[in-house]
Every structure is written in C-alpha cells, then in structure tokens.
Amino acid sequence: MKFLITGGAGFIGSTIASAMIDAGHTPIILDSLITGRKEFTRDRIFYHADIADTAAVEQIFRDHPDIQATIHCAALIIVPESTAMPYEYYRENVAKSIELFHTLNRLGYKRVLFSSSASVYDLVPGFMVREDSPLRPDSPYARTKFMMEMVLRDFCTAYGMKGIALRYFNPIGADPKMRSGIHVPKPSLVIAKLVDTAQGRQETFDITGVDWPTRDGSGIRDYIHVWDLAQAHLKAVEDFDGVFERAGDPQDNYLVINLGTGNGVTVKELVSAFEKVYGRPINKRECPPRPGDVAGAFANNDRARQLIGWQPQLSIEQCIADALKWGETRVQMLHYDE
Numbered sequence: 001m002k003f004l005i006t007g008g009a010g011f012i013g014s015t016i017a018s019a020m021i022d023a024g025h026t027p028i029i030l031d032s033l034i035t036g037r038k039e040f041t042r043d044r045i046f047y048h049a050d051i052a053d054t055a056a057v058e059q060i061f062r063d064h065p066d067i068q069a070t071i072h073c074a075a076l077i078i079v080p081e082s083t084a085m086p087y088e089y090y091r092e093n094v095a096k097s098i099e100l101f102h103t104l105n106r107l108g109y110k111r112v113l114f115s116s117s118a119s120v121y122d123l124v125p126g127f128m129v130r131e132d133s134p135l136r137p138d139s140p141y142a143r144t145k146f147m148m149e150m151v152l153r154d155f156c157t158a159y160g161m162k163g164i165a166l167r168y169f170n171p172i173g174a175d176p177k178m179r180s181g182i183h184v185p186k187p188s189l190v191i192a193k194l195v196d197t198a199q200g201r202q203e204t205f206d207i208t209g210v211d212w213p214t215r216d217g218s219g220i221r222d223y224i225h226v227w228d229l230a231q232a233h234l235k236a237v238e239d240f241d242g243v244f245e246r247a248g249d250p251q252d253n254y255l256v257i258n259l260g261t262g263n264g265v266t267v268k269e270l271v272s273a274f275e276k277v278y279g280r281p282i283n284k285r286e287c288p289p290r291p292g293d294v295a296g297a298f299a300n301n302d303r304a305r306q307l308i309g310w311q312p313q314l315s316i317e318q319c320i321a322d323a324l325k326w327g328e329t330r331v332q333m334l335h336y337d338e
C-alpha cells in the first residue's frame with residue numbers, strides 16, 4: 001500500500017517511512033527540509049516541497065493516485081522557539097496545515113493521521129492522562145497542535161474526512177537499523193542530552209527540577225521508542241477504517257488516541273537506566289526547573305490497544321541502547337554547517 005508522509009525527512013516521519021518499507025509498503029515523502037534531513041530520504045520517493053504548495057500536492061496525487069492515507073507529521077516542534085517565534089509556528093503548523101487538509105479533501109483523499117502531542121494536556125493528579133482528560137496547551141507550539149486537532153475535527157464533521165489525532169508522549173531511541181534518528185545539531189530532548197553528555201559533546205547533564213510532587217522529585221514522562229510509535233502508525237493506516245469500526249460510533253469521523261507506553265518514568269530513573277546501559281556514571285547535576293517546565297504526564301494507552309490493536313514492545317533500555325548507537329551514527333551520517 002502507498003501512504004503519503006508529510007515531514008518524512010524528520011525524526012518521526014522518517015522512522016514511520018522505514019517501518020513501512022520493512023512491512024512492504026511504499027511511503028511517499030513530502031518535506032520542505034526546513035528542519036529535516038535529505039539523507040533520510042535517500043532511495044525513497046521524495047517530493048521536496050512545502051505542505052502548502054498546492055500544485056506540488058496535486059502533482060503527488062497525480063503521480064500516485066493509489067495513496068491510501070496521509071500521515072501529517074510536518075511541523076516546527078521546539079517549544080521555547082515557539083514562544084519566541086509564534087508567527088512562524090502558527091504559519092507553519094496551523095495556516096499551512098489547513099491548506100494541506102483543504103487540498104486533501106478537495107482531491108478526495110480523506111484519510112488523515114495527524115501528529116499531535118501530549119503537550120496539549122493539563123496537569124492531573126497522579127499524572128496519568130486519558131484522551132478525555134482536561135486540556136491546557138500552554139505554549140504556542142502546544143496551541144498549534146490543539147488548534148489543528150480542532151480544525152481536523154471540524155473538517156471531518158463538515159466534509160466527511162476521516163481523521164485520527166495521535167497524541168505522542170516522549171518519543172526516544174532511533175530506527176533500530178540506524179537509518180535515521182534525532183537529527184538537530186543541538187537537540188533539546190532529554191535523551192539526546194544524555195547521549196551528548198556520555199559521548200563528550202556536552203559537559204554535564206542537568207536534572208532540571210527536583211521538587212516536583214513525583215516519587216523522587218524529578219519530572220515524570222512517558223518515553224516511547226520511536227520504532228514502537230512508528231508501528232502504531234503502520235497498524236492504524238493499514239486498517240484505517242477498522243479503527244473507526246472498533247470505535248463503534250458510525251457518526252464519528254474523528255478520533256483522538258494517546259501513543260505512550262503507559263509507564264511514567266522520572267528523569268532520575270531515566271538517568272539511572274541510562275548509566276546502567278551505558279556502563280558508567282555520567283556527569284550530572286541537579287538544577288531548578290527552567291521556565292515553562294512542568295511535572296509531567298504519562299499516557300493511559302487503553303484506546304490505542306483497543307482501536308489500533310497496538311501495544312509497545314520495546315523497553316526503556318532498548319530506547320537508550322538505540323539512542324546511544326544513533327549518537328555515534330549521526331556524527332558519521334549527518335554533516336552540519338556550523
């Protein structure tokens with residue numbers, strides 16, 4: 001089967017594309033390379049264009065009329081940057097996504113899987129969130145995700161599109177075959193900072209926030225192997241209509257599904273697991289939280305199990321091992337102009 005992946009030159013989109021290839025499907029990649037990597041599109045069907053470039057999107061569907069569904073991963077994703085550059089974030093993530101959804105609908109390609117984020121949730125006692133837990137997107141980035149969920153829902157109601165918003169928790173690790181991984185030169189994700197500290201590209205790892213009301217005071221997250229995340233997309237698009245049938249409401253063309261492991265792991269627990277896999281302690285220190293930091297959340301993933309028939313398979317240790325391996329690979333594979 002063929003699927004369109006926007007943002008397929010990025011961390012998550014490229015991993016989904018790899019999972020599709022391994023399963024015998026054909027991913028079609030649309031990416032502007034605004035942040036993504038050309039290296040991740042090698043030997044793949046790749047359109048170097050913007051999601052809002054209507055002519056390019058039309059060309060893709062002329063070339064590949066048998067595309068079964070669109071996985072919309074393209075976005076800008078850095079929370080602090082979104083606070084400093086809200087115009088760029090609302091333009092890339094909202095205005096352009098609306099154009100893309102409009103074009104998809106006009107062309108009759110109505111199945112959309114949308115990359116949303118757990119950052120839309122409010123904090124809840126006990127930290128476990130279900131899809132109907134209260135929302136409070138508290139950065140421009142999170143608000144772009146929340147807005148696009150609403151847009152997709154309204155398009156599904158008005159135009160008979162079928163949309164699934166997947167709320168990702170904290171994807172880590174890398175493609176187990178090392179075809180791609182986290183690619184930015186100075187990654188802000190906690191796992192990449194651990195790897196950079198271990199491999200000497202960063203001096204110290206900061207545990208930011210040690211007074212949260214969690215079991216050890218450090219923030220709590222739900223780290224999910226990006227390969228498991230990719231498998232969930234694969235299962236969802238392979239049986240897209242089945243996901244809706246299992247949801248059981250024929251009137252409802254829009255679904256929200258959490259993608260997390262269901263296990264909360266604190267930053268301190270992640271650091272000890274990391275040191276165990278790495279085999280040595282790393283330089284670390286405890287610091288106050290950064291502005292905008294929160295205690296965190298982890299997923300209730302019952303809906304993903306029931307509707308997609310998916311459950312995560314890979315352990316936190318596997319995430320760390322693959323992240324470490326990718327840390328070495330990425331310096332060989334990716335050349336940064338610095």
Ligand SMILES: NC(=O)c1ccc[n+]([C@@H]2O[C@H](COP(=O)([O-])OP(=O)(O)OC[C@H]3O[C@@H](n4cnc5c(N)ncnc54)[C@H](O)[C@@H]3O)[C@@H](O)[C@H]2O)c1
Nearest residue numbers: 007009010011012031032033034035036050051074075115
């Ligand atoms: N990485 C995470 O921790 C995380 C967590 C939750 C949700 N998400 C969501 O998952 C999706 C993928 O994230 P990622 O980590 O792979 O990010 P990434 O930056 O690695 O990939 C995003 C890709 O989108 C492309 N892109 C951006 N704007 C575009 C446009 N207008 N037209 C065409 N291509 C464009 C970029 O070039 C890049 O290749 C995003 O929507 C993000 O919001 C990511």
